[in-house]
Amino acid sequence: MNLLDRILYKWLFRSLANQLLITYLLVITLSLVFVSLWALVAIRKESLTDLQNTMEVEAINLGLEIDNDLVLDSPLSRQRIQAAVERRATRLGVSIVVVDKDGRLLADSQPIAQKENLSNEQEINEALAGVISKTTRSEPASNLNMLYVACPVRSMGETTGVIRVGVQLTQIERRLQKDLIVFLEIILATGVITVFISLLMARRLNRPVQEMSALAKQISISGDFSAFLPVRRQDEIGELCLSFNQMIGRLREQERVRQEFISNASHELKTPTMAIGSVVDAMLAGASEDPKLRAQFLGSLERLVERQTSLIQDLLDISKLDSGLDSNWQEEVSIVSLVNDTVEQLRPQADKKQISISTQMTLDSAGGNDLVVLGNGSQLQRAITNVLQNAINYTPAGGSVSVSARAVGGDKLEIKVQDTGVGIDSADLPHIFDRFYRADKARTRETGGTGLGLAIVREIIARHHGSMDVESLVGRGSTFVILIPLRQSGPEGA
Numbered sequence: 001m002n003l004l005d006r007i008l009y010k011w012l013f014r015s016l017a018n019q020l021l022i023t024y025l026l027v028i029t030l031s032l033v034f035v036s037l038w039a040l041v042a043i044r045k046e047s048l049t050d051l052q053n054t055m056e057v058e059a060i061n062l063g064l065e066i067d068n069d070l071v072l073d074s075p076l077s078r079q080r081i082q083a084a085v086e087r088r089a090t091r092l093g094v095s096i097v098v099v100d101k102d103g104r105l106l107a108d109s110q111p112i113a114q115k116e117n118l119s120n121e122q123e124i125n126e127a128l129a130g131v132i133s134k135t136t137r138s139e140p141a142s143n144l145n146m147l148y149v150a151c152p153v154r155s156m157g158e159t160t161g162v163i164r165v166g167v168q169l170t171q172i173e174r175r176l177q178k179d180l181i182v183f184l185e186i187i188l189a190t191g192v193i194t195v196f197i198s199l200l201m202a203r204r205l206n207r208p209v210q211e212m213s214a215l216a217k218q219i220s221i222s223g224d225f226s227a228f229l230p231v232r233r234q235d236e237i238g239e240l241c242l243s244f245n246q247m248i249g250r251l252r253e254q255e256r257v258r259q260e261f262i263s264n265a266s267h268e269l270k271t272p273t274m275a276i277g278s279v280v281d282a283m284l285a286g287a288s289e290d291p292k293l294r295a296q297f298l299g300s301l302e303r304l305v306e307r308q309t310s311l312i313q314d315l316l317d318i319s320k321l322d323s324g325l326d327s328n329w330q331e332e333v334s335i336v337s338l339v340n341d342t343v344e345q346l347r348p349q350a351d352k353k354q355i356s357i358s359t360q361m362t363l364d365s366a367g368g369n370d371l372v373v374l375g376n377g378s379q380l381q382r383a384i385t386n387v388l389q390n391a392i393n394y395t396p397a398g399g400s401v402s403v404s405a406r407a408v409g410g411d412k413l414e415i416k417v418q419d420t421g422v423g424i425d426s427a428d429l430p431h432i433f434d435r436f437y438r439a440d441k442a443r444t445r446e447t448g449g450t451g452l453g454l455a456i457v458r459e460i461i462a463r464h465h466g467s468m469d470v471e472s473l474v475g476r477g478s479t480f481v482i483l484i485p486l487r488q489s490g491p492e493g494a
Contacts, residue, residue: 346389
């Protein structure tokens with residue numbers, strides 16, 4: 001590819017405006033060429049028809065003038081016929097010949113010598129048969145395209161002769177050439193106007209696209225999501241700009257959440273790590289010599305390691321949910337067995353705090369003996385564990401926690417976890433599912449929470465096409481309600 005080809009390629013294929021310009025120009029030019037050719041053909045046909053009608057009328061008028069002389073067939077009558085032929089031929093600029101009923105030449109407007117008998121000519125022969133004949137042919141002698149109209153002259157019901165009027169088609173061809181030049185001028189003028197209008201339209205259409213491309217390039221280089229596209233139009237381009245701005249807003253929000261998540265995660269990881277370092281330093285400084293201090297510091301170290309392990313596991317789980325790495329979300333899960341297993345796993349923790357924990361399972365009377373959903377069993381158990389563990393952590397000694405599961409509406413599973421704990425302030429309720437959010441940060445750190453438990457629950461329930469709601473009163477306790485679609489039995493469910 002040489003330099004010119006590269007320049008043309010860059011000019012055409014790297015600019016939407018230029019592509020629109022060339023497209024408009026090609027479409028309009030091809031349309032004009034097609035219309036011009038059609039018009040030229042139509043004009044030629046119409047011109048031939050008009051010329052044939054005019055020649056036919058002149059031949060008929062001449063026949064009415066010389067019909068008596070054709071019948072007489074004398075030298076004097078032939079002179080009158082010749083005079084009439086020359087007079088009309090000069091006035092009309094055509095060639096006229098007159099033959100008798102046998103095809104013999106009686107008069108000719110052309111000084112060129114003609115054959116004595118013209119009965120073999122196609123149009124003469126047809127006219128002698130009593131019909132008006134029209135034909136176009138090239139004359140070998142003059143190498144001209146001629147149009148002939150031959151009309152019979154009748155007297156007393158018999159054909160007494162034929163008048164043939166001929167005209168060169170050069171005039172029509174010249175007219176067509178002039179028309180072609182006019183059409184070419186129109187095409188050229190239209191092309192220039194089209195280029196001008198197309199440039200304006202292409203720039204107007206392409207301006208938002210160029211702004212979008214420039215902004216996308218700026219974002220990809222700098223990572224700055226602060227700029228938005230101006231929306232100047234109400235059409236599809238304007239909708240595209242709005243969608244682009246919405247995408248930027250979502251990216252900005254995701255970037256804010258990402259940065260906040262990294263900041264919170266770093267802080268949460270830093271706190272126990274520094275505490276572990278402080279304990280280790282104290283033990284190295286001699287605290288390990290004292291059995292009482294050693295036991296105290298080792299207990300603290302154990303709790304800090306457990307907290308660090310729990311936080312890292314929560315970070316891994318939420319990262320896995322965000323990336324969609326766990327792909328098995330279509331297994332049949334028995335909710336009754338899952339809830340019972342979860343409760344039994346956490347019962348020792350509840351017993352340790354002297355909290356009573358109870359379950360109530362209402363079997364699915366419409367679909368069988370169990371409550372079954374399609375999803376990921378381990379993730380669902382993780383969600384219920386997080387909710388139930390929160391209920392135990394925030395319920396004081398002597399309180400109670402209840403877990404129930406039942407079918408509602410025939411197609412939904414409701415899992416309800418209710419406690420008699422400290423409750424959640426109404427100002428905190430909208431944010432409890434946010435990552436690292438704590439309604440009471442001091443109490444949460446005491447109980448070992450990471451601020452990710454309910455965020456993980458929300459992600460898991462959303463993956464199961466479910467929803468989650470919470471009701472709480474300070475000092476009265478909280479109720480978490482999870483709704484998940486039940487597996488449908490029968491052909492439709494399958």
